[in-house]
Amino acid sequence: MLRDISYRYKIPATIIAVIVVTALAIAVPLISSANDAAKRDLIEHALSLGKTLSRSLQPAMLHDELWQAYEIVTTPFDRPLEESLRKQAIILLDAQGAVYVATDPKRFPSLEPFAKLGAGPAKLSQAIAEQGEEPLVFEDLDPDRLIMAVPVLAVDKTRLGTVVLEYSKDIFRPRFLDTLRRAAISTALILLILVPFGWLWGKRIASPLLDLSAAIGKVPKTRAADIQFPAPAGKDEIGILGRRFAEMLAGLKEKASLEKKVVAAERLAAVGRLTAGIAHEINNPLGGMLNAISTYKRQGAQDPSFVERTMSLLERGLTHIAPTVIAASSTSGSIPRAMRCAAAARPTGPAPITATGSCSCVLVLIGGFLVDYAEIMSDSVGAIAQQLDVVRPASPRNADRSSPSD
Amino acid sequence: MDRREFLEAGVAISTRMLMPSRAWAADPGPLVIGTTPVFLDDEVAFLREWQEYLAERLQRPVAFVHRGTYREISELVLGEKIDAAWVCGFPYMRFHDRMRLLAVPTYQGKPLYRSYVIVPSSDTKSASILDLRGKIYAFSDPDSNSGWLVPQAELQRGGNDRATFFRKSFFTYAHRRVVDAVAAGVAQGGSVDGYVWDTLQILHPELTQKTRVASKSQEFGFPPLVVRANLPAAEFRQLQDVLVRMQSVQAGLALLHKLNLDGFQPGSDQLFGGIAANMHLLGIA
Numbered sequence: 001m002l003r004d005i006s007y008r009y010k011i012p013a014t015i016i017a018v019i020v021v022t023a024l025a026i027a028v029p030l031i032s033s034a035n036d037a038a039k040r041d042l043i044e045h046a047l048s049l050g051k052t053l054s055r056s057l058q059p060a061m062l063h064d065e066l067w068q069a070y071e072i073v074t075t076p077f078d079r080p081l082e083e084s085l086r087k088q089a090i091i092l093l094d095a096q097g098a099v100y101v102a103t104d105p106k107r108f109p110s111l112e113p114f115a116k117l118g119a120g121p122a123k124l125s126q127a128i129a130e131q132g133e134e135p136l137v138f139e140d141l142d143p144d145r146l147i148m149a150v151p152v153l154a155v156d157k158t159r160l161g162t163v164v165l166e167y168s169k170d171i172f173r174p175r176f177l178d179t180l181r182r183a184a185i186s187t188a189l190i191l192l193i194l195v196p197f198g199w200l201w202g203k204r205i206a207s208p209l210l211d212l213s214a215a216i217g218k219v220p221k222t223r224a225a226d227i228q229f230p231a232p233a234g235k236d237e238i239g240i241l242g243r244r245f246a247e248m249l250a251g252l253k254e255k256a257s258l259e260k261k262v263v264a265a266e267r268l269a270a271v272g273r274l275t276a277g278i279a280h281e282i283n284n285p286l287g288g289m290l291n292a293i294s295t296y297k298r299q300g301a302q303d304p305s306f307v308e309r310t311m312s313l314l315e316r317g318l319t320h321i322a323p324t325v326i327a328a329s330s331t332s333g334s335i336p337r338a339m340r341c342a343a344a345a346r347p348t349g350p351a352p353i354t355a356t357g358s359c360s361c362v363l364v365l366i367g368g369f370l371v372d373y374a375e376i377m378s379d380s381v382g383a384i385a386q387q388l389d390v391v392r393p394a395s396p397r398n399a400d401r402s403s404p405s406d
Numbered sequence: 407m408d409r410r411e412f413l414e415a416g417v418a419i420s421t422r423m424l425m426p427s428r429a430w431a432a433d434p435g436p437l438v439i440g441t442t443p444v445f446l447d448d449e450v451a452f453l454r455e456w457q458e459y460l461a462e463r464l465q466r467p468v469a470f471v472h473r474g475t476y477r478e479i480s481e482l483v484l485g486e487k488i489d490a491a492w493v494c495g496f497p498y499m500r501f502h503d504r505m506r507l508l509a510v511p512t513y514q515g516k517p518l519y520r521s522y523v524i525v526p527s528s529d530t531k532s533a534s535i536l537d538l539r540g541k542i543y544a545f546s547d548p549d550s551n552s553g554w555l556v557p558q559a560e561l562q563r564g565g566n567d568r569a570t571f572f573r574k575s576f577f578t579y580a581h582r583r584v585v586d587a588v589a590a591g592v593a594q595g596g597s598v599d600g601y602v603w604d605t606l607q608i609l610h611p612e613l614t615q616k617t618r619v620a621s622k623s624q625e626f627g628f629p630p631l632v633v634r635a636n637l638p639a640a641e642f643r644q645l646q647d648v649l650v651r652m653q654s655v656q657a658g659l660a661l662l663h664k665l666n667l668d669g670f671q672p673g674s675d676q677l678f679g680g681i682a683a684n685m686h687l688l689g690i691a
Contacts, residue, residue, distance in 0.1 A: 066576040067544070067583060070592050105591035110542055111574060 007209055012202025019194045027183045034179040038172050043148065046165045047135050049076060050150030053163050057092060057152050061100065061160045066110065070101045073163075077103060087171045091164040092152070097125050100161055114164075124149065128162050144169055208238045212245060224252035281324040285317035292317075436467035437645065440479040440491035443546070443580035444629035445665060446605060452664050459657055463648040475579050476549035483634050490633045490645065495678045496551035498630055499685060502675060505632040506642065509649045510673030513601050513628055513666075517677055520600035521552030521623035524588050527616050532595065534621045536564050543572040544587040544596035547579050551681050556623045557597040559684035582606060589616035601628070605666040627677030631670070646672060 002010070053072060060069040073090040091102040093114050102108035108117060115125035120142045127136060128149050138147040145166050152161040215229040231246035232239040292313035300306025437460070441453070453470050461468040471488055473479050480497040482488045484504050498505055510517040523535045532538055535557050546553020554577075561568045576593070578584050581602035587593040600622060607614040631649065633642055652658030653669030662669055685691075 064576075066574070067578040067587060067592070070587070070590070071583075101592060110592065 007206045007213075008203070011206040012199040015198040015202040016195050019198050020191065023187045023190055023194075027187050031176070031179055031183050035172060035176050038175045038179075039146070042146065042167060042171065043137055046146075046148050046167060047137070047150065050135060050148055050163050050165050053090065054150050054152045057163065058154065058160060061092075061094070061152060062154065066101055070103075070105075073101060074103050087168050089166045091166065093128070093162040093164060095159055095161055097129065120145075120147075124164065128164075131162070133157065208232045208234070208242060212238065212242050215249075216245065219249075219252075224249050224256060278324055282321050285320040289314050289317035436469050437464060437490070437641070438469050438471055438488040439631075440471045440473065440482050440488045440493075442473075442476050442479050442491070442493055442629075443582065443602075444492055444494050444550075444599060446582060446602065446609070448580075448582070449664075452661070455664075456661050459652075459661055460648060464644060476547045480549065483632060486634045486636060488634070489637055489641070490631060492629065492631045494547075494550050494552075494629045495627045495681045496555050496685070497549045498632055499678050499681050500549075500690070502678075504635050506635055506637065507673055507675065508631040508633045508642065508646055509670040510630045510677060511628050511665075511670055512668040515668060516625070517628045517671055517673055518625040519552070519628045520625055521556035522598050522600045522603050522619045523557065523595060523621045523623075524585065524598055524603065524617045525595050525620045526588055526591060527618045529594065529618065529620075532620045535560050535595065535597070536566070537620070538595040539566075539571055540573050541594035542592070543575040544584045544593035545575060545577050546581045546584050546596075546598060547577060550581075550599070551626055551629075551684075552599040552623070553581055553584060553597050555681065555684050555688070555690075556626070559687050560623070562687055585613060585617055589613055595620070599629075601666070608666060624680060626680045627673070630673055630678075 005013075053076075056072045057069055059065075060072060069092055073092055076090075077088075089102060089104050089107070091108050091114070092100045094100045096113075097115060098113050099108045099110055099117075101110050108114070113125075115122045123141055124138065124147060127138065127141075131149060131151060133151055133153065135148060135150040138149070141147050145168055147167075148165045150163045150165070151159055152163060154160050211229070212232075215227055218227050227249060229242075229246055229249060232242035292310045296306050296310040300310055439460075446452075457468050457470055471479075471482065473482070476494055476497055479488075479491050480493060480501060483491045483493070484501055490508060493505075498507070513519055523532075523538075525532045525538070543557075545557065548554050558568055561571055576587075578587055578596075581599040584593075584596040584598045585603060585606055588596045603614060603617075603619065633645070649670040650672065652662055
């Protein structure tokens with residue numbers, strides 16, 4: 001599926017995907033880090049608060065001033081108290097592990113043993129019982145709450161009680177959402193700038209490839225001479241490929257030109273072979289006829305029998321030439337001049353054959369045949385040249401080369 | 407009173423508190439009045455208005471003094487460190503030979519008030535303090551009639567051991583904080599000045615609606631204003647007159663309205679007979 005998508009879209013989409021993934025890869029760890037930092041800040045803040053409360057609660061616990069202790073533990077809370085209690089609670093335990101006072105007395109009633117208030121408080125009570133003078137942090141004791149325990153110590157380090165600070169992990173949510181919102185806005189702004197830039201950049205990268213692809217796509221259907229492909233200037237792979245294709249295109253053009261020349265040469269050779277064959281078919285009888293005439297001129301004037309023999313030889317020679325001339329004339333489409341001469345020279349009525357008459361008639365026929373021969377050759381060459389014109393390229397250079405004079 | 411006058415008054419008060427009582431008899435200086443949580447003395451803006459009102463009528467500076475407990479204010483009066491104080495009827499009856507009754511507020515037409523036993527609104531069954539055995543209980547102040555003497559007398563009359571009746575009890579040192587303690591659930595019951603609870607119901611109903619009045623005591627003399635025993639008679643009469651006339655002056659009436667009181671009257675020790683009876687019941691001299 002992905003392989004069928006054009007690089008016109010694939011490259012920009014890939015760049016955008018890389019930008020988005022990069023932005024997310026940066027944003028997600030930052031958000032996670034911010035969340036961790038928020039948790040660390042809260043723990044530090046809570047421990048600091050716990051230590052302050054511990055010192056403030058010391059006289060109240062020593063003098064058993066429950067209300068004073070309540071006012072101290074509720075001091076850090078915003079009013080109305082009920083809204084704050086959903087997020088955090090402070091429980092002051094006495095030295096025996098019972099609740100002395102808590103910010104949420106309905107959940108943690110005073111004087112109740114803390115360990116009996118649930119599984120979480122039971123685990124916490126056990127940990128507190130083993131606690132030294134250092135504060136404790138419980139991140140995993142309750143899946144929904146972050147708990148810290150700070151001891152309340154008298155001047156002589158006697159343990160008077162424990163301040164338990166309990167924070168809902170939801171307390172991170174507003175800060176986390178705020179961080180998320182800020183990160184989302186920053187990422188969106190970055191993407192707003194980088195995505196169009198990435199798209200244009202991708203298109204620019206894909207452009208030479210698309211041009212090359214379009215040019216290659218034309219190769220089987222369009223003549224190489226009609227394909228316009230400016231070779232790319234770069235030295236990258238597409239540039240190299242483009243230049244190679246441009247060279248290949250030039251080679252195809254040259255090959256096509258050579259093929260035309262070869263076809264023309266082959267046709268000219270065929271004409272040559274044809275005319276040589278015609279000449280051969282005519283020259284032999286013509287040579288015999290010329291010999292017969294020559295013999296007749298030297299010896300036949302005094303011997304009338306030579307006339308008949310000479311004429312017979314000439315007639316045989318002409319009879320031999322006639323099919324060749326007729327076949328050649330069918331190529332040009334003209335009536336053989338020899339036939340027209342013969343028709344013109346032949347007496348209209350019956351006449352005796354005389355030596356003089358027969359000789360002149362034969363000469364006329366020979367002359368006609370020679371003229372026919374010349375015309376036939378000319379017409380044949382013209383017809384071939386005309387056929388060559390059919391395949392002649394339209395360019396002026398080739399037109400000149402394929403002129404009838406060739 | 408501008409800032410300069412306020413600072414001068416502060417210096418004068420401090421000086422007078424440090425000096426022997428006889429030394430400032432010749433130079434009365436500002437009239438110093440101590441307040442206790444028998445009323446909502448944490449309403450600072452109101453106190454400033456009342457201070458200005460009194461200063462204007464008395465033609466002398468007036469300063470209010472706050473302390474954390476009733477006992478501290480009582481001791482200031484007894485030690486003649488302050489001129490007057492708004493105290494509870496209980497300390498007045500304990501030290502009535504060393505204090506002079508200046509005026510008694512009138513509330514709902516009478517110079518009387520009640521002590522309320524309040525419980526959380528979720529407690530719909532408790533009908534008296536005797537139903538709160540084994541609970542955590544909030545008292546106002548050990549020198550408060552409504553916030554300590556009345557409930558103690560009630561327990562005593564019921565034949566209960568006051569030391570063990572409650573699982574735990576504590577003092578909040580203010581009636582308002584008793585309401586806070588019961589509303590928050592720190593205590594399952596508490597004793598509070600009925601006038602303070604009624605006034606809170608007007609000013610802060612969101613707080614009082616978390617509590618329920620389980621029972622009301624008999625009527626007792628309203629917490630009075632007293633003066634030191636040696637306050638000159640002219641000053642006594644002038645101050646008493648200003649207080650009693652408040653209900654007939656528009657500005658004074660507005661202040662009384664904010665106090666949720668009808669006015670002041672000279673009063674008499676007979677109003678506090680009920681308190682004396684409870685003291686006698688509990689063996690308090």
